[in-house]
Amino acid sequence: MASTPRAARQTSRQISTDHEGFLRHRGFRWLKLSALLCLAALAGYVAADVEPRPNGGSWYGYTLGTIGAALILWLALLGIRKRAMTRGSWSLKAWTSAHVYLGLGLIVIATLHTGFQFGWNVHTLSFALMVLVIVSGIFGVVAYATLPAALSGNREEMTxxxxxxxxxxxxxxxxxxxxxxxxxxxxxxxxxxxxxxxxxxxxxxxxxxxxxxxxxxxxxxxxxxxxxxxxxxxxxxxxxxxxxxxxxxxxxxxxxxxxxxxxVWLYVHVPATFALLAALTAHIISVFYYW
The missing domain is CATH 1.20.1440 (de novo design (two linked rop proteins))
Structure with a gap:
């Protein structure tokens, strides 16, 4: 049976999606969602009726802290998620795209959570480790976007x-x-x-x-x-x-x-992620202990 025009269009879209990189997944869906989340956090920070300005100890700081902690825990699950290959909205490609863009958005969320207040304590340590994880992740994204083509060109079809x-x-x-x-x-x-x-x-x-x-x-x-x-x-x-x-x-x-x-970036990214989870746990425990 000959395929209908609708079926042909669906097949064409499916092929296009299959060849689409994780950064461009679904027309940059997760970049847009991450940008909206950051804009909402910024708007809330500016509009919050708190004096002095919101910080980690204010109600808005706790709200952003909860969102940031939940994001960190979810982002850390990518290593487990990689073991399952699925298609659709929660395919590995979609998950990786969300991991990248929500990870970048976490910089805004966590910075607003701190209220721009830093010191020599476990709270700032958590923030510094988070930045280290994100920076190493950015290096990894750039590496995966540019190096495979150079690797293939250098090998000239040789293993x-x-x-x-x-x-x-x-x-x-x-x-x-x-x-x-x-x-x-x-x-x-x-x-x-x-x-x-x-x-x-x-x-x-x-x-x-x-x-x-x-x-x-x-x-x-x-x-x-x-x-x-x-x-x-x-x-x-x-x-x-x-x-x-x-x-x-x-x-x-x-x-x-x-x-x-x-x-090589994984030798920084993975250990720093575990260190971040440990520091984040200490950060949360200390906050509730002195609350």
């Missing part, structure tokens, strides 16, 4: 395993090609072969700074050797293979750097 195999293949050719060389020249090659693609700590991987690369040093050395022995085929072949090895290393290092940037 990480295939890139490692390509490097090993160059190393085998390089080892064979270096056999006729003198000991001094072969030492440069051996030094390069001893350098792994994943060498270096987290900071080196994140920064992509490999200034002391043994392969780069070998390439530079063979550029000089080639200038003095340009007619020797063995020198030319080793030089070409070293340059291929360096290019493959650079690709793998870019791959590892992009992967690290894509994941």
């Amino acid at each position: 990480q395993g295939q890139m490692l195999e390509a490097l090993k293949a160059v190393d085998r050719q390089l080892n064979d090609a270096a056999q006729p060389l003198s000991r001094d020249h072969a030492d440069f090659v051996l030094s390069a072969l001893g350098e792994g693609a994943l060498s270096g700590g987290l900071w080196r991987r994140l920064s992509g700074n490999y200034r002391n690369s043994a392969t780069q040093a070998a390439v530079d050395a063979f550029n000089r050797i080639h200038a003095a022995h340009s007619a020797e085929p063995a020198i030319q072949r080793v030089e070409a293979l070293l340059q291929r090895r360096l290019a493959q290393l650079d690709r793998m290092r870019r791959h590892m750097r992009l992967k690290a940037l894509l994941e």
Whole structure:
């Protein structure tokens, strides 16, 4: 049976929705709702008939504090929610969109809750941890919006395993090609072969700074050797293979750097979230204890 125009339109809308990113979900629905919530909180803060202005100890401060605490607890549930894949209004995409925009709105809610009063206490600690969680989350959103395309472009349809195999293949050719060389020249090659693609700590991987690369040093050395022995085929072949090895290393290092940037924010975001929940609990208990 041929599909009706209505069914075709529904299918088209469904495909469009399926390919829509979580930031643009349902025409920025959660951005609009978060903005409305912030505007309502600001309007209430301005209109509140309280002198001095509303703070955490006023009725309006308690109202915003309750809303903020409820939002924090709900936002923290995303990690559990990720384990369930569903469609519709409460799909994972919708939940993630709400997580991002309501998390940003929480800055306004929590700041108005404090009444712009800060000090060296558990209340300000809760606020600072909340800001840390939100800032790390913003980094994560930017990373997921920009890095996957760069990661895919760098790989050129190769998996990480295939890139490692390509490097090993160059190393085998390089080892064979270096056999006729003198000991001094072969030492440069051996030094390069001893350098792994994943060498270096987290900071080196994140920064992509490999200034002391043994392969780069070998390439530079063979550029000089080639200038003095340009007619020797063995020198030319080793030089070409070293340059291929360096290019493959650079690709793998870019791959590892992009992967690290894509994941490293979680090492701040997740622990800071648990610390925030602990500080928030202490904050709430202390408020009711001294009420």
